[in-house]
């Protein structure tokens with residue numbers, strides 16, 4: 001795991017937005033282990049952007065499930081796009097639109 005010199009670094013288990021984004025789907029699946037879950041929730045506690053992002057993903061999955069009748073493991077087609085966009089923004093490696 002790389003350290004971001006400009007990152008907050010307040011807690012030993014602090015993670016960046018890019019890391020949090022990686023964990024969102026597993027978090028909503030309840031598939032995170034205890035330490036990942038703790039780090040993820042700690043990040044949400046001080047990151048409004050990721051809190052909103054999680055809400056949006058949760059809503060998207062909920063809508064998809066209720067309209068298609070498929071299980072939560074089936075991703076909506078635009079979720080990948082959404083995730084990669086936020087990941088690029090968080091890491092600053094993506095193209096600026």
Ligand SMILES: [Zn+2]
Nearest residue numbers: 017020047050
């Ligand atoms: Zn964040």
